[in-house]
Amino acid sequence: MTIEEAIKSSIPLKPHTRTTLNIMYSSRLVEEKIAELLKPYKVSMQQYNVLRILRGQKGIPANLSTIQERMINKMSNTTRLVDKLIEKKLADRTICESNRRKVEIIITPKGLELLLEIDPLMAKCNEDILKLFSLQELNTLNNLLDKLK
Template identity: 50%
Template sequence: MNIEETIKATNKLPESRRLILNILVTANHINDRIGEALKGFDLSIPQFNVLRILRGQKGKPANLSTIQERMVSRMSNTTRLVDKLIAKGLVERVTCEANRRKVEISITKKGLEFLHEVDPVIDNIETEITSRINSVENELINEKLNELRA
């Protein structure tokens, strides 16, 4: 289904707006699918995002600003987001000794095990969605999206 149908646009959209809307609607669709799956794990998308970032650190702790700059969707209060993950025992935080303004945040063993359970569910969704186009097309869209953000 094309975007015009999807959002039931009544009048013809200019080419620029059509692409913009399509990207936004598609992103929304993806978020809905992933968010729905994460609900089964009592995890929000930003929380999942932070967990993956911390795992990506491979043991090395991250401070708040590092997390923020790597998040898909930048957010104002990452502190409280981390608080939630700490409350669940998935993450831990110690104040950095070298620079006591900073904090060192890292994923716990429990957090890693938890992610390990969640991963395949999300992987399935991601591959299911992207499998509808081929590798060449995938790569092309990647390039073009990069250009749009340039």
């Protein structure tokens, strides 16, 4: 299906407009699928994203600015996002002793367990979304998208 069909555009789009719309539209499709997968686990996509960043730290505590720069959605109030994870006992926060302006955030065993449970489903979800793509096509797509950055 073309993007024009998807958004039922009567007029043909210019190539550049077509592409930016297509990127945004495709992203929505991906997000929808992922949000649906995460829903039963009561974590939002952003919360899940932060949990993965924390796991990626391999035990080293992360501070807020580290988390922010690694997020897919750079957002302003990461504090409250982390608050939610702490409420759910998926993460923990302490004040950094060497620099009391910073905080140290770590993932809890419960958080790690949750990620382990979701991991295979998320892998399958990503494969499902892209099931029509050959590895070579994935490569091409990735390389093209990388040109945006």
